[in-house]
Each structure stands twice: as C-alpha cells, then as structure tokens.
Amino acid sequence: MTQNWGMTIPFSDRSLARSQELIAELPGLGYTDAWSAEVNGADGFVPLALAAQWAPGIRLGSAIVPVSTRGPGLLAMSAATLADLAPERFVLGIGSSSPAIVERWNAGTFDKPYARTRDTLRFLKKALAGEKVSEAYETFEIKGFKLERAPKIPPKIVLAALRPRMLRLAAAEADGAITNWLSPEDVRQVRAEIGPDTELIARLFVCVSEDADRVRELARWMLASYLTVPVYAAFHDWLGRGEVLRPMHEAWAARDRQAALKAIPDEVVDALIVHGDAATCRARIQQYVDNGLDTPVLAPIPVGDVPIEQAVRELAPRA
Structure with a gap:
C-alpha cells in the first residue's frame, strides 16, 4: 500500500516482556517500522533496543521522547546508543510533550516549548555528528559536551509538530514531522505546511471491530x-x-x-x-496515505472479540 507501514510497540494489551514473539513477526507481515511512545508506560528507548534484536531490518523510531524530561546530553547518549544498535535504522523523534507529563509527572519545567524543541534539535544535530558542543541556546547552555562514542552515521531526527510554526521547523531543520489525532482529510492541511519532500509520520488509533x-x-x-x-x-x-x-x-x-x-x-x-472490520480499517488507513501521509504508525486498541495479535496480523500490508 505504501513504502512505510508502522506499528506501535509495545502493544497496548501486554508488557514489553510478553511482546517479543509478536514484534518478531512484524517484518514478515510487511511492517517496515516499529515506533515507541513515551507517556506513563514503557520509556521510549528500551522497546526499540530490544526490537533491534527481535526484528532485524525493521526501522525503529521514537514518537516521541520529550525534550524537557531529560537533559540534552542524556538524550544524545540514548540516541547514540540506539544508532549504534541499529545503524541507519533508528529515527529519533522528539517533541515538547505537555505540561502534565513534563511538570506534574516529571518535576520539570514546561517553558517555551517551541524554543526548547528547536534548541534541542540544534544541539542534537551537532552532538550526534560527534562535535564538541559549547553553546548558549535560548533555553539552555551546554559547556563542552562531546559523545564518547558518536554513531558512525547520525540518526535522523523528526519533530512532533501539530501547527504551522513547528511544522515549518520540522521541514526546515529536521528530517520529518510526526503528528497525531487527525483525519485523512486533515493530512492535506498538514502536508501543505511542510511541502512534498518532508517525511510525514502519524500514529493512527485503530479498533478492529464492527x-x-x-x-x-x-x-x-x-x-x-x-x-x-x-x-x-x-x-x-x-x-x-x-x-x-x-x-x-x-x-x-x-x-x-x-x-x-x-x-x-x-x-x-x-x-x-x-x-x-480489518478490510475497512486498511482502506481507511490507505486514505491517509493517499492524502499525503508517508508513514502510518498503527496503534491497535483492543475492542470486543478481536485480540491485539489478530488485529496486528489482519492490519498488515500483506494481510
């Protein structure tokens, strides 16, 4: 249906420890990507580290890790580790997140979210390229940070972006944009802000149920x-x-x-x-693709009698 067809990991009905077999099935089913999330369940990096071993060859991405719940240096170290485990297969997705996650749950400061995301992106591009970074950004200052082991090939970085300003930043300085909670028709409006050449990724919540x-x-x-x-x-x-x-x-x-x-x-x-039903869902997902979505990342939600593993298999491009 499309070059990219992603799945959210770990699955909503099971722990990461119980996800190995189903994650290992993804490449054979035709899924090209596995994307983590980070809210209040699994963190954004460990599932990808395991999937790098369980599903060799699949592209791995974080959608997303917040820029204000880790220091910039720690974020660079985590990204470098994944880039080393999965060379040219890891995509770092970052974003501003929300006040609840940053402040109420992680005791951080949710301040100037656009600037903090922009500054983190600019720092990470330098750090992951192996540069020694000493720079005062608008929202933080770095003094002499250099990765001990920079990845041979820096990972791509994509931004969570919902409105024009952040979407345009993603198109101008990052390698793609991640969005969420939109309709197939909305894709055209988002695509208009980033142009035809920027990868557009979206998590789609899917219920296989009539x-x-x-x-x-x-x-x-x-x-x-x-x-x-x-x-x-x-x-x-x-x-x-x-x-x-x-x-x-x-x-x-x-x-x-x-x-x-x-x-x-x-x-x-x-x-x-x-x-x-699964066929209706696949057709609906295809509408997103037809309207300009490059990478649908499916998030199956269990409803009724269709278990997650059945939904994952029936929603696959090779189903």
Missing part, C-alpha cells in the same frame, strides 16, 4: 483525555473543529466528564479513530 457503538464509547474517553490538552485543543482549532468541540471543552472545564463525553459528535469520533 461494533461501532462500543468503539465510540471507548473512543470518546480517549478523545476527551487528549483533545482537552491545550496543544491538541489548539491543533483542532487550527484544523477547523473549534466550534464543534466547544461543548466538550466547556463541560470538561466544568468537571462534568459525562457531559463532555456526550458532547463529542459521532462524526468527530469516526473522523479521528479508524474502526470497522
């Missing part, structure tokens, strides 16, 4: 928890959903969670969550 009511019930909880985060609220304002999502935001601000869930229209759920 029980639309059950999917929508689960999906509303997912959507409310994400789209009320300021950066995602602003993203969907930019995409044109500000008015249709206003009742949800007002109910959420009033701490009426049930009213907030009910305020999310079916059409919004159906636009942002891929669901249906």
Whole structure:
C-alpha cells in the first residue's frame, strides 16, 4: 500500500516482556517500522533496543521522547546508543510533550516549548555528528559536551509538530514531522505546511471491530483525555473543529466528564479513530496515505472479540 507501514510497540494489551514473539513477526507481515511512545508506560528507548534484536531490518523510531524530561546530553547518549544498535535504522523523534507529563509527572519545567524543541534539535544535530558542543541556546547552555562514542552515521531526527510554526521547523531543520489525532482529510492541511519532500509520520488509533457503538464509547474517553490538552485543543482549532468541540471543552472545564463525553459528535469520533472490520480499517488507513501521509504508525486498541495479535496480523500490508 505504501513504502512505510508502522506499528506501535509495545502493544497496548501486554508488557514489553510478553511482546517479543509478536514484534518478531512484524517484518514478515510487511511492517517496515516499529515506533515507541513515551507517556506513563514503557520509556521510549528500551522497546526499540530490544526490537533491534527481535526484528532485524525493521526501522525503529521514537514518537516521541520529550525534550524537557531529560537533559540534552542524556538524550544524545540514548540516541547514540540506539544508532549504534541499529545503524541507519533508528529515527529519533522528539517533541515538547505537555505540561502534565513534563511538570506534574516529571518535576520539570514546561517553558517555551517551541524554543526548547528547536534548541534541542540544534544541539542534537551537532552532538550526534560527534562535535564538541559549547553553546548558549535560548533555553539552555551546554559547556563542552562531546559523545564518547558518536554513531558512525547520525540518526535522523523528526519533530512532533501539530501547527504551522513547528511544522515549518520540522521541514526546515529536521528530517520529518510526526503528528497525531487527525483525519485523512486533515493530512492535506498538514502536508501543505511542510511541502512534498518532508517525511510525514502519524500514529493512527485503530479498533478492529464492527461494533461501532462500543468503539465510540471507548473512543470518546480517549478523545476527551487528549483533545482537552491545550496543544491538541489548539491543533483542532487550527484544523477547523473549534466550534464543534466547544461543548466538550466547556463541560470538561466544568468537571462534568459525562457531559463532555456526550458532547463529542459521532462524526468527530469516526473522523479521528479508524474502526470497522480489518478490510475497512486498511482502506481507511490507505486514505491517509493517499492524502499525503508517508508513514502510518498503527496503534491497535483492543475492542470486543478481536485480540491485539489478530488485529496486528489482519492490519498488515500483506494481510
């Protein structure tokens, strides 16, 4: 269907320790990529280090590790380690993350997210190229950092980007952009900001189930928890959903969670969550690709009687 076809690891229904066999299947099923995430489950690097051994040949990426929960030097060391384990197969995805993750969960400071991401990108490009870095950036200063073992080939770096300013930074200075929670139609608007030559990566949440009511019930909880985060609220304002999502935001601000869930229209759920039988889901994913998405990264969500391993196999390009 497309040159790249990714899967999120580890899987949502099992620990990393129980994921080895299914991760090892991915290349044979036609998946080209395995991408980690980092919220409050597995960290962004260990799953990729293991997948480098379990699924040789597959491209590995982080989508994403926050730039404010590690120091720049530690981030460079982690990236260099993965680049050494998987030469030319590791892609470092970084982003600003959110105040909840950075401040409430990691005791960091969520300040000037665009500048911090830009500065970290510029530092990492130098550090991963083996340079000794001594430089005062807008958001931090580095004095004499040099990797003890720089990768022979620096990894590509891609940025989490939801709105024009960050998307344009990704196109101008990084190797790609990662986005999230968008419809196939939204891809065109995002693509217009980065041009035709920048890789566009997106995580797509997929429910292989024909029980639309059950999917929508689960999906509303997912959507409310994400789209009320300021950066995602602003993203969907930019995409044109500000008015249709206003009742949800007002109910959420009033701490009426049930009213907030009910305020999310079916059409919004159906636009942002891929669901249906496996063939319908694959066709929907293809719409994203047709509209300009280079790398769909599937995140299967268990619903009903379809276990994750079945969904992974049925959503594969060789299914």
